[in-house]
Amino acid sequence: MPIAFDVWNMQDNIDINLWKFNNKKNNWSYISESANSGNTDEYIFALLSSGEYLLELKHMNSFSSEELPSKYKVSFDAKYLAQTMKLPNDPLFDSQWHLLNTGQSLGLLDLDIRAPEAWKRQSASPNITVAVIDGGIDVEHPDLVNNIWSNQKEIPKNGIDDDKNGFIDDINGWNFVENIPSVIPSEHGTHVAGIIGAEGNNDIGVSGLTWDVNMMSLDIFGDNTKYDSEDLFEAIHYAVDNGADVINMSIGYTVPFATLERFKELSPDLYRGYIDALNYAVDRGVTLITSAGNDNSDDLNSLSLPAAFAAEVPGFISVAAITDEGSIADYSNFGSLVSVAAPGGSSISNKTTIFSTLPRDKGLYGGMPGTSMAAPIVSGAVALMLEKNKNLLPEDILWILDETSTKDQSLKRFVKSSGYLAIDLAVKIAGKYNSKMKDSSTINDQQFRYKFLYGTATEDLFEVNKNNFSESGDFPSLIQFNASQGDKILIHRKVLPGFTSDTFSFSQANNKKNLKKQSETNSDLVYDRSSGNLYFNQNKESKGWSDSGKESSLLVNIIDKPNLSESMISLVASRKSSSISSSPNRSIPLDQHVGDTNSAKYLFKKSGRDFKINIFIDHKGLHENHASMDRDLFQYIENTFKLLDQNTILNFDSVSHAKADFVIGASKKSQYVGINEMSWGLSAGFDFSSKPTDNVLNHYNAAFEIAMALGVAYLPEKSKGIYSFEDSIAAWPLSNEIADNVGITSSDYDAINHAWSVFL
Structure with a gap:
C-alpha cells in the first residue's frame, strides 16, 4: 500500500523515522526517515506490505528560549495515493526509484517520473512497436519474452524470406554485424529493453515503463564495443520498413572541440548518411530517441553523435541523465541541443543506478547508470503516449515532452526544456492533443482549456498556467486567493503570447450589464466581480462585450470574488533573456x-x-x-x-x-x-x-x-x-x-x- 506520513505545524525541530516490526527477530527494522532542518514539515512516503509499523517522532532541538510543550500535527494518507496510482506487483519494483522514488536510493523523496500516476491512465502499449538499436536483447528472458516483437509474416527457421523484406527468418529482429537473424544477448541491450518494456504486473522481477509492448531487437554491436555507421543506418531503415513506431538508440560517441558544421565539412558523406537515415524515420512518423552521451561534455564545444542531429532533424529527441536528487548527472553530456532529461542515476553509488533486466547468464537483474538508461525511459513513455494517440507525429511528441516536463532551475542551460520527464502529464496531454496547442500565434478556446486545467494553488502568487489550477467542473477555479494580503495573479507570456508588457491592459467590470455596455474595447482582460470570472477579451475589434461565446474566453473563476484591480494582475515575459541589472559586466543572463x-x-x-x-x-x-x-x-x-x-x-x-x-x-x-x-x-x-x-x-x-x-x-x-x-x-x-x-x-x-x- 502506498502511504504518506506528514508532520506539520511544528514549533521546534522534529524528525521522524518509520519502523516495521520483524516477527522473526522480534525487533523493529528501520524503513525510512525524514530529517529536514528547523521546523520545516517532515514527510515520509513508502510502499508498505502488511504488518505492524511505528512512526517515531524525535525532538531534536528547540527554537525558543522558553521551556514550553512542543506542539505539532501528524497525519497520514493511504486513500488518496491508492486512488491516484496504479502499482505493479513485480517483486523488484521497489528497487526502481526512477519509477517511484520513496527514498529507497537515499535520494530526494518523490524525485521520479510519476509512472504510477501515468499507469492509472495508460499502463500498456500492445499496439506499439519499439525498435531497440543496441546490443542484442536476451529474447528468452522471463521478464521480456512476452514483450518481444514477432514478425508474423515470417515462418521461423525455414530458410526463406517469407515476407520478402530482404531478411531471412527475421523473427525478432536482426543481427546487422553478422548479417544473421540470431541476436547475441548483451548486458547493455537487455538492460535497455527492460527499462522500456519489462512485463509489468506479472509477479516477476521488475516493471518496464510500458507493461505490454513489442520490442524489436536490432543488434549493431555483436561482440564489439563500437558500431559501424552503415549498420546503424541499415537498422534504422529496417525498423521503419517493418513497422516500428519508436526507435531507441542508446548509442553514440563524443568528439571534443568539434561542431556539427565542422563534421559536415570534414566528413560530408557520413554527415549525409546520418541526415538521410534519421529523416527517413521522422518523415514516416517514427519517433527517434537517443542518449546525449556520457562524456560530461557541453554541446557548445563538443560533438555528440548521433545526439547532435537533434538540432537539424525535427522531432529527433536526445536525452540527458539526472540523478535521484534531480541534478544533472556527473557524467551526462548537456547543452542547448539536448531535448529533455530523465533519470540515469549516479556513477558514484550502486543504489542510485537504474535497475532493470540483464541476460540470464548475468544474473537476470541489475543496475547501470548512464544516458543510455535515460533514453529508454523516454522511449517507454513515448510508447504509452502513442498508444493513447497513434496520430502523434515526432514533432508533436517532442513538444508535449517539453511542455509537460518538470521544470527545474538547476537544469537550465543543461537541457533545452529546462526539465525532466513527467510521464503522467505527457500521457494525459497526448490523449487530448491537437496541433493548435503548440501554435503560439493563436489564442483560442482549446489553448485555454489545455492551459488551465492542471495542478493546485497553494501559494500566494498564482500563475495563470497549467501548474496552478485544480479541476473543478468545466472550468478551473483559483483557490486561496486573498487580495487583502497583496496576492497577485501572474500571467505568463508563454500562456497568452499575444500580450506584451506595453500592450497589456485590464478593465474591471462588476456585473454582466457592464460587460454588455462596455464601450472601451482596448482591454485584454475583463473581470466580472459578481461571478468572480476573469475573461480574455476576444471581442476587441467591435464595440462592447458580447455575452455570446464569453464562456469560451473564461480564463479562471476566482472563488473569493475579490475586487480585482490592475495592480493585482501583472504580466511576466518569461521568454526575456536580457538582464534586469544595470551592472555593465554581468556574465550570467537573467x-x-x-x-x-x-x-x-x-x-x-x-x-x-x-x-x-x-x-x-x-x-x-x-x-x-x-x-x-x-x-x-x-x-x-x-x-x-x-x-x-x-x-x-x-x-x-x-x-x-x-x-x-x-x-x-x-x-x-x-x-x-x-x-x-x-x-x-x-x-x-x-x-x-x-x-x-x-x-x-x-x-x-x-x-x-x-x-x-x-x-x-x-x-x-x-x-x-x-x-x-x-x-x-x-x-x-x-x-x-x-x-x-x-x-x-x-x-x-x-x-x-x-x-x-x-x-x-
Missing part, C-alpha cells in the same frame, strides 16, 4: 541565473512585506546551537549586510534576537548548517571552523548562507566552465584557493533584486 524565491518569499511575509528586514548576528553564540565568532568575522558579516543594503532593494536594521526577522550564526555541527524557516522568520547557520587558517572559508560560508537566504539561486556543479566563477558567490568552488575578496557579487545583487521584485 534567464539562466534567476533568484530563488523560496526563502525570500517566506522572509518577505515574516518581515512585514515592506522590504525592511530586522537582522541579528549571533556573534556570541547564545542562540540556536550557534558558536561564538571572533570580531573579524562579526565585522565581515556586518559589512556584508551594509553592502546588501546599498546595492539591493532591501533594507537591514540590527535588532535584538527577540525582534529579528533574520538570524545568522556560526555552526560547528553540520545538522545546524543551512536555512530554517521559523515561526518568526529565517534562521541561517553557516559552517564554521575555529582554526585561524580557515578565516577566509568562514567568510565565504557566512556570505553564502546569507545570499541563499535572500534569494540567490545555487548554480550546479556543471556551471564550471560555462559561467565566470568570479560572477556569483553561488558558483565559487569550495577550495583552498578562495581569494580574500570572496563575497556577494554584483550578479548576486541582481539575483536578489529579481527574487524580491515579484513581490512588488
Whole structure:
C-alpha cells in the first residue's frame, strides 16, 4: 500500500523515522526517515506490505528560549495515493526509484517520473512497436519474452524470406554485424529493453515503463564495443520498413572541440548518411530517441553523435541523465541541443543506478547508470503516449515532452526544456492533443482549456498556467486567493503570447450589464466581480462585450470574488533573456541565473512585506546551537549586510534576537548548517571552523548562507566552465584557493533584486 506520513505545524525541530516490526527477530527494522532542518514539515512516503509499523517522532532541538510543550500535527494518507496510482506487483519494483522514488536510493523523496500516476491512465502499449538499436536483447528472458516483437509474416527457421523484406527468418529482429537473424544477448541491450518494456504486473522481477509492448531487437554491436555507421543506418531503415513506431538508440560517441558544421565539412558523406537515415524515420512518423552521451561534455564545444542531429532533424529527441536528487548527472553530456532529461542515476553509488533486466547468464537483474538508461525511459513513455494517440507525429511528441516536463532551475542551460520527464502529464496531454496547442500565434478556446486545467494553488502568487489550477467542473477555479494580503495573479507570456508588457491592459467590470455596455474595447482582460470570472477579451475589434461565446474566453473563476484591480494582475515575459541589472559586466543572463524565491518569499511575509528586514548576528553564540565568532568575522558579516543594503532593494536594521526577522550564526555541527524557516522568520547557520587558517572559508560560508537566504539561486556543479566563477558567490568552488575578496557579487545583487521584485 502506498502511504504518506506528514508532520506539520511544528514549533521546534522534529524528525521522524518509520519502523516495521520483524516477527522473526522480534525487533523493529528501520524503513525510512525524514530529517529536514528547523521546523520545516517532515514527510515520509513508502510502499508498505502488511504488518505492524511505528512512526517515531524525535525532538531534536528547540527554537525558543522558553521551556514550553512542543506542539505539532501528524497525519497520514493511504486513500488518496491508492486512488491516484496504479502499482505493479513485480517483486523488484521497489528497487526502481526512477519509477517511484520513496527514498529507497537515499535520494530526494518523490524525485521520479510519476509512472504510477501515468499507469492509472495508460499502463500498456500492445499496439506499439519499439525498435531497440543496441546490443542484442536476451529474447528468452522471463521478464521480456512476452514483450518481444514477432514478425508474423515470417515462418521461423525455414530458410526463406517469407515476407520478402530482404531478411531471412527475421523473427525478432536482426543481427546487422553478422548479417544473421540470431541476436547475441548483451548486458547493455537487455538492460535497455527492460527499462522500456519489462512485463509489468506479472509477479516477476521488475516493471518496464510500458507493461505490454513489442520490442524489436536490432543488434549493431555483436561482440564489439563500437558500431559501424552503415549498420546503424541499415537498422534504422529496417525498423521503419517493418513497422516500428519508436526507435531507441542508446548509442553514440563524443568528439571534443568539434561542431556539427565542422563534421559536415570534414566528413560530408557520413554527415549525409546520418541526415538521410534519421529523416527517413521522422518523415514516416517514427519517433527517434537517443542518449546525449556520457562524456560530461557541453554541446557548445563538443560533438555528440548521433545526439547532435537533434538540432537539424525535427522531432529527433536526445536525452540527458539526472540523478535521484534531480541534478544533472556527473557524467551526462548537456547543452542547448539536448531535448529533455530523465533519470540515469549516479556513477558514484550502486543504489542510485537504474535497475532493470540483464541476460540470464548475468544474473537476470541489475543496475547501470548512464544516458543510455535515460533514453529508454523516454522511449517507454513515448510508447504509452502513442498508444493513447497513434496520430502523434515526432514533432508533436517532442513538444508535449517539453511542455509537460518538470521544470527545474538547476537544469537550465543543461537541457533545452529546462526539465525532466513527467510521464503522467505527457500521457494525459497526448490523449487530448491537437496541433493548435503548440501554435503560439493563436489564442483560442482549446489553448485555454489545455492551459488551465492542471495542478493546485497553494501559494500566494498564482500563475495563470497549467501548474496552478485544480479541476473543478468545466472550468478551473483559483483557490486561496486573498487580495487583502497583496496576492497577485501572474500571467505568463508563454500562456497568452499575444500580450506584451506595453500592450497589456485590464478593465474591471462588476456585473454582466457592464460587460454588455462596455464601450472601451482596448482591454485584454475583463473581470466580472459578481461571478468572480476573469475573461480574455476576444471581442476587441467591435464595440462592447458580447455575452455570446464569453464562456469560451473564461480564463479562471476566482472563488473569493475579490475586487480585482490592475495592480493585482501583472504580466511576466518569461521568454526575456536580457538582464534586469544595470551592472555593465554581468556574465550570467537573467534567464539562466534567476533568484530563488523560496526563502525570500517566506522572509518577505515574516518581515512585514515592506522590504525592511530586522537582522541579528549571533556573534556570541547564545542562540540556536550557534558558536561564538571572533570580531573579524562579526565585522565581515556586518559589512556584508551594509553592502546588501546599498546595492539591493532591501533594507537591514540590527535588532535584538527577540525582534529579528533574520538570524545568522556560526555552526560547528553540520545538522545546524543551512536555512530554517521559523515561526518568526529565517534562521541561517553557516559552517564554521575555529582554526585561524580557515578565516577566509568562514567568510565565504557566512556570505553564502546569507545570499541563499535572500534569494540567490545555487548554480550546479556543471556551471564550471560555462559561467565566470568570479560572477556569483553561488558558483565559487569550495577550495583552498578562495581569494580574500570572496563575497556577494554584483550578479548576486541582481539575483536578489529579481527574487524580491515579484513581490512588488
